[in-house]
Amino acid sequence: MPPVFRFAPSPNGLLHLGHAYSALLNFDLARAAGGRLLLRIEDIDASRCRPQFETAIRDDLGWLGVRWDGEVRRQSEHFDLYQQAVARLSEIGLLYPAFESRAEIARLVAQREQAGPWPRDPDGAPLYPGDAKALAPEARAKLLASGAPYALRLDIAAALARVGELSWIEHGEGPDGETGTVQAHPQAWGDVVLARKETPTSYHLSVVLDDALQGVTEVVRGRDLFFATSVHRLLQALLDLPPPAYRHHLLVRDRAGRKLSKSTRATSLAELRGSGVTPQAIRLQLDLPPAA
Structure with missing residues (x-):
């Protein structure tokens, strides 16, 4: 082919x-x-x-x-297709709603950093600091029924437990010279957002679904997306999608x-x-x- x-x-x-x-x-x-x-x-x-x-x-x-x-x-x-993937991940217990606003998350990070540096993802954004994953089912149901805005986050620890180690084929070169078979480290991103109440998908989710549905075999894109490939490989494994080969090129x-x-x-x-x-x-x- x-x-x-x-x-x-x-x-x-x-x-x-x-x-x-x-x-x-x-x-x-x-x-x-x-x-x-x-x-x-x-x-x-x-x-x-x-x-x-x-x-x-x-x-x-x-x-x-x-x-x-x-x-x-x-x-x-194609929002309906993305919603189907969200439903599939929810059914196997890998998604949870988090109700904090961006301002509330910033305050939580500031509180955490009083005890020392808070971990950040490869793009420099702080990892999710909240405890929505531990909400009691009754409290979660009440918030959802109230119409409160929320973000659906991927339980990264539970997801990794299902798939184990992941890698991808890199035909370019990563920021530190990575090429060939590259080990994926999706845990570096924490519990990423895959959808929101007002938007039924995210870049991470829609891009892996579209690449698979369109039969894309070679993803050639900027080096600024090199580390995001770890999240994409995780989603491909969870959703049984074929992984393309990647080539991350230098940025202008x-x-x-x-x-x-x-x-x-x-x-x-x-x-x-x-x-x-x-x-x-x-x-x-x-x-x-x-x-x-």
Whole structure:
């Protein structure tokens, strides 16, 4: 079977050079391998995603010369599938609702840190400090019946007890030079959120389901997601999903050494195009070979 790659941007802003690098790399690798490239729109965050940004994504990719195969998949059209996975994990006792707000979690972390540093995940966020997992069933039922907002968290200890040790095949290179067979350490993330009352999925859950349902065999993405792969491998094992191979590429950075980001208003591809920059110049700047 030919390999299947995917480019999966979120329509919450305009694409920049970092996105261009990932899209072009996926496109080049797919064509070189005689494979397929899929386009997926990751739009589960209804508060930030906009149709005009999806239109801009298509325009930017067309300008770059990136062509994808088949229909575009939008995550917002498949919430029912994600809910089924949430229900499956709940039925085997691996999810629990946590009712603390983000502000309450911050206060709990501050309290814990009075006794010393509180552990943080690979992205630098504090691990969940609450005790919702230990709530009595009556108290939990009362909170749910009240309509209180909640996050569904994965009981990481119980999940790991079901699957044992995990690893993945890395065709790129991790931040510390990891390549080949890489051991997964999902416990580093603590009890991650897999869904919320108002949003029936999370990035971690939807991405592994979509990759499996679309038959993706090669995940090529930025090195900033290297450590998140541990969570993805755990979810794949719990849900009996086939794991793809991974390639985490270097990030495109600005002159200050920061990775390009929509939040820091990195120069968009639309701005570059408007200033007369050509797709071939983009490839040259990104140290990619000229288009065939």
